[in-house]
Amino acid sequence: MENLQSKLDETEANLEVSKKSTSTARSSRLNVSGSSISSQAGSERKRSSSRTSSGKNVKSSSDITSASKIFRNLLILEDDLRHQAHRQKILKWEFTLFLSSLAGVAGFAFYELYFTHDAITGFHRFILQFLLLFIAITVALFHLGGEYKRTIVIPRRFFTSTNKGVRQFNVKLVKVHSTWNEQFTDYVRFVSRNVAFINIYMLTKTLRLSESNALVTFWRSVTIRSQPRIGAVDVKLVLNPRAFSAEVREGWEIYRDEFWAREGARRRKTRL
Amino acid sequence: MNAISYLSNLSSTPSNPISSSSSSSSSSSHGVLVESEEEQEDNDEVNQFQNENDEGESIFLKPFHLIWFVITSPLILIEYGLKSKQKVESTSRKGEIIRKKEVDDDLAEDEMFLQRDTVKGGLRGKAFGTKKMGRFLFPKKLVPQSILFAERKKRLVVDLDETLIHSATRSVSHSNSAQGHMVEVRFPPSSISTLYYVHKRPHCDLFLSKVSKWYDLIIFTASMKEYADPVIDWLESSFTGKFCKRLYRHNCVVREGVGYIKDLSVVTEVLDEVVLIDNSPTSYARNEDNAIQVEGWISDPSDTDLLNLLPLLEALRYVTDVRSILGLKNGEKALG
Structure with missing residues (x-):
């Protein structure tokens, strides 16, 4: 099997070198790899048994099927894009809040100055005018310095612009809308997790209980059970149906779900 | 108790x-x-x-x-x-001894080894996944630690003309109202100097300064060294990072009737860590699976192609093999 694999590698390498005549080379390579898959499947049982016997076995990279490799890299890509989307969302919210609070204060000052019946005089008037001017200058600088674009415009267009960038690779980044019961579960998990953290803090820092105390271990187990959902819960990468068959797209979904299920189990286990 | x-x-x-x-x-x-x-x-x-x-x-x-x-x-x-x-x-x-052992085990775990597994509850039973895609192998950790904590960055090879900048001689009228940066080039044999007006693509500086934090930047241009060097110097002066390497026309492979081909083996032997951004498909003919194509830019002031690539490039930092993502431009053929 190993010999066959190395031979295949050699042929693939040769084909890589003479890749210019693309169509013929590619079709022959496809045939070669197709035969490799069938032969791999034939000797599957033999290899898997040897692996289980030796535990951690060093597997050469040629053992990894191209689909698994691609899916694994897609997972990494998707996860990083998810983090980016999350970051951009937070950035947008922070600065929307900041600008709207500025606008609120400015509106109040404006109203106080020009729309109230009793005339405002003296120091009070000066303060309000100063406030108005200060906010106007801040907003102007915010816009001129490009901060408005960085914090509001680009995050708002994150999905559109990312999809323009990754379109040539036949993938698409989409938002996943969770149902109301998922949202409720998320909320309950969030609350119980934070309550547990506060309790652990109180018990260990204020009351100085040990880590192995029954109450502390109980709250620790609560934090483990109320971890946030992981995987494609808010953002996911989908393959373009024009370029990929239904089987491949389905395979990718299954691969992702299975990976995150395992990852969740691993996290629960390691935090115990 | x-x-x-x-x-x-x-x-x-x-x-x-x-x-x-x-x-x-x-x-x-x-x-x-x-x-x-x-x-x-x-x-x-x-x-x-x-x-x-x-x-x-x-x-x-x-x-x-x-x-x-x-x-x-x-x-x-x-x-x-x-x-x-x-x-x-x-x-x-x-306890300490046991804990130490666990830590060692964690580090010894090579994340490149994927665990063999079939699809559980596959919709089409045994045939699913095995026929076309082989068995699914799952990594122990999403991003291997060798990549996460590596000092070495991946390499990003960028083209110059029509990708980052556009330059024109005085005679050619330019739609941009701004005059652009002037570069005087003197080609050695004739020693006649030509004046070029160089214009940056929109968001070029932002792109370069962001990307230089994530990758080792390499510039690979099909133009002459005499022309490219002053332009690259000018680009370098306007963003915080630096280009690690400059490659010119004489580093390209010439193919008659096709043009200059940028062979990435000049840059590095390890092709799974190199990304090439270019506007011309001829340039990456040898390394199709490493390339990101951008539209060639001449004068459009509302162009956002460089900005659109930033999320992808940021995410590509941690993949184990860039070819498996960038190869997806061929669709299902990438799956083998």
Whole structure:
């Protein structure tokens, strides 16, 4: 099997070198790899048994099927894009809040100055005018310095612009809308997790209980059970149906779900 | 022994003296064991007088004990905690050894080894996944630590003309109102100098400064060194990073009738860590799976192609092999 694999590698390498005549080379390579898959499947049982016997076995990279490799890299890509989307969302919210609070204060000052019946005089008037001017200058600088674009415009267009960038690779980044019961579960998990953290803090820092105390271990187990959902819960990468068959797209979904299920189990286990 | 059992032991101890002092018989009115009903009846007569006494005392004592127990329970918990701490300390040596072993195991775990597994609950039974895609292998960790903590960055090879900048001689009219940066180029044999007006693509500086944090930047242009060098110097002056390497026309492979081909083996042998951004498909003909294509830019001031690539490039930092993502431009052929 190993010999066959190395031979295949050699042929693939040769084909890589003479890749210019693309169509013929590619079709022959496809045939070669197709035969490799069938032969791999034939000797599957033999290899898997040897692996289980030796535990951690060093597997050469040629053992990894191209689909698994691609899916694994897609997972990494998707996860990083998810983090980016999350970051951009937070950035947008922070600065929307900041600008709207500025606008609120400015509106109040404006109203106080020009729309109230009793005339405002003296120091009070000066303060309000100063406030108005200060906010106007801040907003102007915010816009001129490009901060408005960085914090509001680009995050708002994150999905559109990312999809323009990754379109040539036949993938698409989409938002996943969770149902109301998922949202409720998320909320309950969030609350119980934070309550547990506060309790652990109180018990260990204020009351100085040990880590192995029954109450502390109980709250620790609560934090483990109320971890946030992981995987494609808010953002996911989908393959373009024009370029990929239904089987491949389905395979990718299954691969992702299975990976995150395992990852969740691993996290629960390691935090115990 | 856990804390609850410890507590229950402690709470039972203060109540014991009451029963032992107040009643001599084991089967008092609040006694636990009843041997038989007859015996109970016999004893009842004997204990009637004692019971009255007993109740009188417990009315005062029991609530008091309960309050005392509630007040002191935190102390008991603390005491229990201290005891268990001492226990942990006494066995810490052993624990340390075990913990060290675990850490070693974690590091020794090479994340490139994928675990073999079939698809569970696959919709088409055994045929699913095995026919076309082979068996699915799952990594132990999403991003291998070798990539996550590596000092070495991946390499990003960028084209110059029509990708980052556009340059024109004076005679060619440019739609941009701004005059652009002037570069005087003197080609050695003739020593006639030509003046070029160079314009940056929109968001070029932002793109370069962001990308230089994530990748080792390499510029690979199909133009002459004499022309490219001053332009690259000008680009370098306007962003914080630097180009690690500059490659010019003489580094390209010339193919008659096709043009200049940028062979990435000049840059590095390890092709799974190189990304090439270029506007011309001819340039990356040899390394199609490493390339990101951008539209060639000449004058459009509203162009956002460089900005659109930033999320992808940021995410590509951690992949194990860039070719498996960038190769997806061929669709299903990439799956083999």
